[in-house]
Amino acid sequence: MVAMALIACALILRSPASIRTSAFIGTLFGCFSVGIHFGWPPALTTALVCVLPLGCLLIVGRRSSLGPAAPWLRRGSITPEIFWLGLVTVVLGGVALVVWALIARPVPAEYFGGLQRLPLWLAILGTVAFALVNPIWEELLFRGVLLTELALVWGTRAAVALQAVLFGVAHSAGFPSGIAGMIMAMCWGFVLGVIRVRSGGILMTYVVHVTANAVIGTLAVLILI
Structure with a gap:
């Protein structure tokens, strides 16, 4: 819920740096939360954490108004x-x-x-x-x-x-x-x-x-x- 609040604040502020960061971190902690809540095997949760936030990062970086995510990678x-x-x-x-x-x-x-x-x-x-x-x-x-x-x-x-x-x-x-x-x-x-x-x-x-x-x-x- 804290991650969701941060994403909302980032969208309100319209700060590209804040939006990029909150999108990545929100997805990362969301994967952890879902894995823990549903009792998924640690290997599956870790795999999601390593893949989905990175995918979100690349998608967000395609928006010209937000700037590319390449410097992170x-x-x-x-x-x-x-x-x-x-x-x-x-x-x-x-x-x-x-x-x-x-x-x-x-x-x-x-x-x-x-x-x-x-x-x-x-x-x-x-x-x-x-x-x-x-x-x-x-x-x-x-x-x-x-x-x-x-x-x-x-x-x-x-x-x-x-x-x-x-x-x-x-x-x-x-x-x-x-x-x-x-x-x-x-x-x-x-x-x-x-x-x-x-x-x-x-x-x-x-x-x-x-x-x-x-x-x-x-x-x-x-x-x-």
């Missing part, structure tokens, strides 16, 4: 600077997660708890599948839609900081969790925002995010037993 370039920044981010993020997991000893999410009971090759396959799919909508939302549209209103620096804060809040119940987890996720989101700006696209942020999720999945399956 640019691949960008992978320069030596971006490559090493991404590599250092993954390594330091992995180390931070290991230290946090060993200190906090959190209970793995139900999905990863189920993977622990499977043969090792199936657990690895499930981890890879999670690592590949989950970052699609997160990167489109935070480093794609939010960062791009916020930068048009408040500038690039403020946009990078704001999307990082929102990313951290969204992961308050994730892995890592709690206040420490939120702070770690905010730092992670900030670095991904910097990579997004310097590379000019979301390809490298997706690659870094996938690698990080693979580390998270491996921790949850192999360490937190």
